Amino acid sequence: MLTYSAVGLKEMTVAQLQDENRQLELQILALKNERARARARYEETIKKLQATREHLLQIERGVDHFPKDISK
Amino acid sequence: MNIEIWRKKGQLSRLDTEITANREKIQQLTIENNENKQQQRLHVQELQAEIEAAYERIEQKLSEEPHKWTLIKQWIRNNANADPPDFPPLRIGERLLLLGLINARQLNKCLEEQRIHGGRLGDIAVRFGYVDRSQIQDIIDQSFKRLLLGEQLVRAGYLKRDQLEEALRVQQSVGGDIGSILISMNLITPAQLTEALAVQNQTGRLMAYNKQEVMNAKLPEAVAQRFKAIAIRRSVDQCIIAVDALLNDEAIHQLAQIIDTPVTQVLASPWEMELLWDQIYQEEQLHESTEKLKKEQPENSASQTFTFAQIICMIVIGIVIAAALLWNWFYTLVIINVVIQLMYFSMTVTKFIMILYGTKENAQIRFNAKQIQDIDERALPLYTILVPMYKESNVVPQLVHNLDQLDYPKNKLDIRLLIEKDDIEAQEVIQSLHLPSYFQMIIIPEGQPKTKPKACNYGLIRARGKYVVIYDAEDRPDPDQLKKVFLAFQQSPEHTACIQAKLNYFNSRQNLLTKFFTQEYSNWFELLLPGIMQINIPIPLGGTSNHFKTDVLKKLGAWDPYNVTEDADLGIRLYKQNYTTRVVDSRTLEEANSRFMNWIHQRSRWIKGYMQTWLVHMRHPIKLHQELGIKGFWGAQFMLLSSPLLPMLNPIFWSLLVLWYATHAGWITAFFPGIIYYLAAAQLILGNFLFIYTNIAGTYWVVHELYRKKETWLSYGLVRYALLTPIYWAMMSIASIKALWQLIRKPFYWEKTVHGFDQERYDTTKSNSL
Structure with a gap:
């Protein structure tokens, strides 16, 4: 009888631990997703900012090389 | 049975190890995520600062050579449809700066406002009192060149020319608009498409928004549904609406009449709109999905299992059968059997x-x-x-x-x-x-x-x-x-x-x-x-x-x-x-x-x-x-x-x-x-x-x-x-x-x-x- 109870208790503990482990795995997945989302947002922002920076460098060069006499 | 306990023990210790490992992994991931975010934020801030500095440098260079600046201004005014030689295509903020209508500090302030709240840069500059509406309109009328969407994306650096050509070939065989084809081919993101559309149509782009502000500006759901628009900011003199397809002048006029406020539209991607609908009209949509049929066609809704008449009817049938069974149970059961057999x-x-x-x-x-x-x-x-x-x-x-x-x-x-x-x-x-x-x-x-x-x-x-x-x-x-x-x-x-x-x-x-x-x-x-x-x-x-x-x-x-x-x-x-x-x-x-x-x-x-x-x-x-x-x-x-x-x-x-x-x-x-x-x-x-x-x-x-x-x-x-x-x-x-x-x-x-x-x-x- 005692053996049966022990097995029952163990089964319950295993189920609880499995559930806890599953929740932890879900948390890991959520953190990985959060990282991927942040990365995608970051990359898109950086791409846009780099394009703007490049664009402004071209304007700067344009200002530098602008002819002193535009009639030419 | 001892073997069973021993086996479970093994399983328990394995699970314990896994749980400990997972906990550690969570801690490590949390730290890494925070560090990454911090690094990313710093990098973005650095680039933003560089851009702000670049505007200031341009202004500085122009100030140092007033003669050249005058020539540039003249060139821009006299050749409104073209950009100055050796210059990339100028955007509205840059034109304002080069024309000396606003200074670099003001431009950076406008850009920051746009980053936070969205909207068109010209509108922001007018709102801040830096320029007149007529000045902005003049610049737009003179300089705006509507490019094809693909060109716009290539020019913005989001797409390579050969990718655009490939997408155009796909478009020839399957039809549909080029934007959705580029997205389905994973060549651009929905946000990039929306930005290009906004530039192409000379309209604002939905940026970050304040949920509370959007809730305060909320249009009645029927109006929002009719115009497929969500108000994101509303004041006495302006209502900014987010749309994923631009409304025509007539629709804008009708909406302005309904809400009794001038309307400005900003573009959002369908995915951003979905999120907005979900945040702002969730309750209404939930109500519609559960109560619409019940409200409009109650006779067709199963929300009520038995009607009063059906209950009465069942009681009457029950009483009749019970009475018939009492009168003559055998014949009653025979008749029921006959009915069932025929059925x-x-x-x-x-x-x-x-x-x-x-x-x-x-x-x-x-x-x-x-x-x-x-x-x-x-x-x-x-x-x-x-x-x-x-x-x-x-x-x-x-x-x-x-x-x-x-x-x-x-x-x-x-x-x-x-x-x-x-x-x-x-x-x-x-x-x-x-x-x-x-x-x-x-x-x-x-x-x-x-x-x-x-x-x-x-x-x-x-x-x-x-x-x-x-x-x-x-x-x-x-x-x-x-x-x-x-x-x-x-x-x-x-x-x-x-x-x-x-x-x-x-x-x-x-x-x-x-x-x-x-x-x-x-x-x-x-x-x-x-x-x-x-x-x-x-x-x-x-x-x-x-x-x-x-x-x-x-x-x-x-x-x-x-x-x-x-x-x-x-x-x-x-x-x-x-x-x-x-x-x-x-x-x-x-x-x-x-x-x-x-x-x-x-x-x-x-x-x-x-x-x-x-x-x-x-x-x-x-x-x-x-x-x-x-x-x-x-x-x-x-x-x-x-x-x-x-x-x-x-x-x-x-x-x-x-x-x-x-x-x-x-x-x-x-x-x-x-x-x-x-x-x-x-x-x-x-x-x-x-x-x-x-x-x-x-x-x-x-x-x-x-x-x-x-x-x-x-x-x-x-x-x-x-x-x-x-x-x-x-x-x-x-x-x-x-x-x-x-x-x-x-x-x-x-x-x-x-x-x-x-x-x-x-x-x-x-x-x-x-």
């Missing part, structure tokens, strides 16, 4: 007739491979696919694979994965898959009833497709199904509102239960349903793979969220409104229930739903008769009553048969007087034979057809199991009694069917129906 007989004959009709070649709409190949893909419309699911994250990867197999231009797909709010696991799994943009996850808010039709209604509210179809998470539709349905709609009369594809099971070989289930579905979808279509009586639709015209479906009030077989109910409502349903020769393979209790849950829900549907539509039998006509009325009675009634009555007559063979009791014979005896005997022998025979025929029909097409996922060996069908009937009887009990106790309770027990073993996704 059995009529149902058997009707089913036989339906099956005969179902065997006709034209009972299903059929297309050959050439007809499918000849479709001009440019003519294909946008197609919405709704996939409601709950706690089925294990089948999501397979689902995505199955839907990706569909032979349909991806830029014309609007796939909506409908996930319940508390199903966090599915949400995370879907996010981790980084799905293409034509997949969209819609979170269904909490609220009762928590049913599949409610989720579908929620997903339908902003469905963009001309046609809409439902698939379950484990479904494997034939790759050419959408194209076949498109052709079927083209060739059908205008009042055809629904095309039903046939359902069958990919795991028939798994066990006896899946074999029974496959036989039943083969019979139902291959013979019976096409037969019903031929006779033209109401068709109880299958749970998935029913393709609708979206506008008709919305007009009908969509699915009844209180009905647990919303598909069968919708079939009756379509018929009431004189719409027809047709069956197309295309299959969707599903997973047959392989576990007894799981099967009982599912089947009892179906039977309960048929009872619900019958009760709903029989609230006013005379009116229903007028609406459906005599054929439709009796057809509906047959379809809706046979499923729950026969399995409930069968055990009584099986018991009588066993009892008679055991005892030869005279009172049993007495219940079957005269012709009723012969009728019952014919039922017993011919009726049962017919039911078994149609199972054999249906199964053979499908297997034979598949073999002709060189598909072997069903085998001829399945046919012989039809001889064991009576076992399946007994199971149906158990389910029907449970259904009746649940109809009284928990009418709206949606008993969940668990899927995904045996997905990988039965991979049929590589076969094509043609």
